Every structure is written in structure tokens, then in C-alpha cells.
Amino acid sequence: MSIPCVLVLPFPAQGHIIPLMNFSKKLVEHGCKVIFVNTDFNHKLVMNSMGEQQLDDSFNGALKLVSISDGLRHDEDRTNFAKLCVTMLSTMPNMLEKLIKEICLNDNCRISCMVADVIMGWALDVGSKFGINGTLFWSSSAAMFALLYNIPKLMDDGIIDSNGLSATKKTFQLSPNMPMMDTEALVWSNVAEDSINLNKIFNYLKHCSQTTNLAKWWLCNTTYELEPQSLSFLPKLLPIGPLLNIYDENKSATISIGQFWEEDLSCMSWLDQQQHNSVVYVAFGSFTLFDQNQFKELALGLDLINRPFLWVVHDQDSKNSTTFPNEFKGYKGKIVKWAPQQKVLSHPSIACFISHCGWNSTLEGLSNGVPFLCWPYHADQFYDKTYICDELKVGLAFNKDEKGLVLSGEIKKKVDQLLSDENIRLRSMELKGKVTMNIAQEGQSSKNFNKFVEWLKE
Structure with a gap:
């Protein structure tokens, strides 16, 4: 049986990279190879923060960190999400396609599966050109995934307009059992300084949410106990959390990968x-x-x-x-x-x-x-x-x-x-x-994760 090779693509922000890195390390522990794709800018931050630590010593070459351009110049502001989303969408698909060709050619490696952050969902289109199976990973709560997934319905129901702004009432529920949500504090409504940028971010998220049908698996960093209502509302969403960094108590310094800054121990x-x-x-x-x-x-x-x-x-x-x-x-x-x-x-x-x-x-x-x-x-x-x-x-x-x-x-x-x-x-x-309890051997998240790994190995 050949070793599965998984390409992992996070959204280029610290809070998205860390859970996907913890997920990748678990895949390696379960006998998979992982190619982790950061943007050039973030790749440099990650490598610098590791100092003297060597990846190969810890993972025997099974975890490889690579990078592609996000389309912005080095000195441009990456906290401007609207600009970042627009340039990523216009440049990264071609860059990713080139990277996959290089991996197939130089590494002589067949990528079995691509795991993309939900808000990098456009990458599944790229993967499908090469016949690569797609999996979506959501680093936030199941409720937030449900919100993104239901953007078309929220527009149809008149809760938000075509710009993602509140159209009618202040609060709403996605389903009768789920917690109330505030239309003034939707995930896209407070990350932009003006309506033009907000519209760019909302359109980007809407575009990514339309790729969910390309994914065989939807994985989420949560647990049934934390979000029973949201998970029963989206039965396809599989909780595999909490994805925590595993520290080896026998080693004086456990390798910490994915951070933008060196940890002050x-x-x-x-x-x-x-x-x-x-x-x-x-x-x-x-x-x-x-x-x-x-x-x-x-x-x-x-x-x-x-x-x-x-x-x-x-x-x-x-x-x-x-x-x-x-x-x-x-x-x-x-x-x-x-x-x-x-x-x-x-x-x-x-x-x-x-x-x-x-x-x-x-x-x-x-x-x-x-x-x-x-x-x-x-x-x-x-x-x-x-x-x-x-x-x-x-x-x-x-x-x-x-x-x-x-x-x-x-x-x-x-x-x-x-x-x-x-x-x-x-x-x-x-x-x-x-x-x-979920991440213990017989815990539900562990079982879900193992089910995914078994599918990879098949």
C-alpha cells in the first residue's frame, strides 16, 4: 500500500495556519506525507520563528513546507483583507497549478488528496484538473461554517442584501435550535473599513462557499459537545477537534511549527x-x-x-x-x-x-x-x-x-x-x-479523524 501524500493549503493568517499545521502533524503521525503550502510571505515568517529547529529531525521528511506567491509585493499590507482576497484569487490558482506540476515531476509524488481551508475553496477547482480528491477544512466554529454555507439562503430570505449587509432585522437563527446571530457582527462585516472593501471580502467568501460541493469531506476543528445544534444542522461536517499542539514531555523543546514569531519560553x-x-x-x-x-x-x-x-x-x-x-x-x-x-x-x-x-x-x-x-x-x-x-x-x-x-x-x-x-x-x-475526551483514543473526534485517514489510505 503506497503512503498517501496530502497537499494542505491554509488561508494566510496565523489563526488558520496553526490548526491546519496541528492537523498535518497528526496526519504524519498516522503514516501520511504532507506538503504544507504557505504564501511566500508567511513561509518566511514561519521558517524564521523556528530558529535552529530542524523539520527533518522530527518528521523524517514526511512534512514538507513549501510556498507560492499571494500576488502582493513584500512591503504591501496583508491586514488589508479585501486587497489580499482579490490578489489571491487572481494569482494563486495559477501558482498552485504550477506547484502541483512541479511536485508530480520533481518529487515523483502522486498527491492523493488536497485539504484546503474553506476560505481557500477555489483551490479545489485547481485540484480537480489533476483528478485530486478535495477535502475542506474549517478552522473556526461549526456555526460559522453554517453561516458561510447559507449565504445564498440568507440573501433569498432577505436577512442580508447582495453586499452582505443587514437587510431587515438585527438578529436571526439559521435553525430553530441554533444560537441567535447578530446581523451587525457577521464574520465579514467587521473586517473592512468601508463598504467597497466589505463587498470585495463578501464576494470572495461567497465564491469560496460555492466550492463546498467539490469536497468529499468537510472537516471542522470542533466537537459534538461544544456545538451539537450546529453539527446536527450540517450532518456532513465532521468534528475532529480540538486540534492541539502535541507536546512531548520527554523532549526539552518540542518543535513548534506554524508560528509567526518565536515563542518566549x-x-x-x-x-x-x-x-x-x-x-x-x-x-x-x-x-x-x-x-x-x-x-x-x-x-x-x-x-x-x-x-x-x-x-x-x-x-x-x-x-x-x-x-x-x-x-x-x-x-x-x-x-x-x-x-x-x-x-x-x-x-x-x-x-x-x-x-x-x-x-x-x-x-x-x-x-x-x-x-x-x-x-x-x-x-x-x-x-x-x-x-x-x-x-x-x-x-x-x-x-x-x-x-x-x-x-x-x-x-x-x-x-x-x-x-x-x-x-x-x-x-x-x-x-x-x-x-x-474527544481526542482520547476512543473519543468521537479521534474516531472521525481515523475514518478520514483510513479513506486516504484506501
């Missing part, structure tokens, strides 16, 4: 010196950028809570970086540029997680029984916040003042409120058991 020995359930962990993912006023309030709020805190500030060196206010003491805290988040969240000293509520962070927090303080920034994070606070009831949200700022006093108030609520802590620990 000094925070782990600092956490070892803190009391159990005492540290407030603060991290907002790779895209969140605060203006100076909000950054100041956050810094002063961390002083005000008078507890140890670990704060990830990844843009410390950039030209647009914010500066710490003169009044900020920070004597009880540690500030790092990037942290090994999963290791941090599993540390016994962590009391709670101030988070932007990206789905990866949400799953990592839930998998470690850590309560949340929710501060969403864009895309699906607003839905995730509502889900954490209102459905799962394992977190609280911050309120903003009339200028749209979360003030230092509000930060202290919510930290105190969360950490004095024993019920939230208990629910978080109960959920941890249910979520992590």
Missing part, C-alpha cells in the same frame, strides 16, 4: 514561581491592534488588578507599536512578545484568560478549563464571545464607555467578578473534561 519558568490560580493571562492573537488610548487603559487596568499577569504584546518592535504609559508600573507582571499559549493555558498558575476570542484561543482555553474575559476584535470573535458568555457560560464580557474604550476600572471590576464566581470555574472544568 522564559514565561514558563516565571509561571512556575506563581501561586496556583493566581495569574491573569492576556493575549489578543496576531491581528488585534489597539490605539494608544486603549493600550494605556489596558496597561493601567493590569496594574489596578494587583495580581500577577502574563501579557503578550507582539507588536512591540513595529513602527506602529503603542508605548507603555509613564504611569504603568507592571511590577507584578511579565510581558513577552509571543508565548507558547497552549503550554501557558495548561499551567496550574493561570486563573483566567483575557482573550480576543479567536476560535483557536477559545478551544485552547476550554481544553484547559480556563475561564474567559472576552474582548473581541473582528471577524467571528464577536460570535465566539456571545457563545462563551451566553451559551457555555464560562466567561464574562467587557463593557465599553461612550468613546468605545474598555477602561482600567472596568478591567479590574470584571477580573474580580470572574475570579470570585465559583460556578464559572466549575463549569469551565466540566467542559474541559467533555472537550478533551
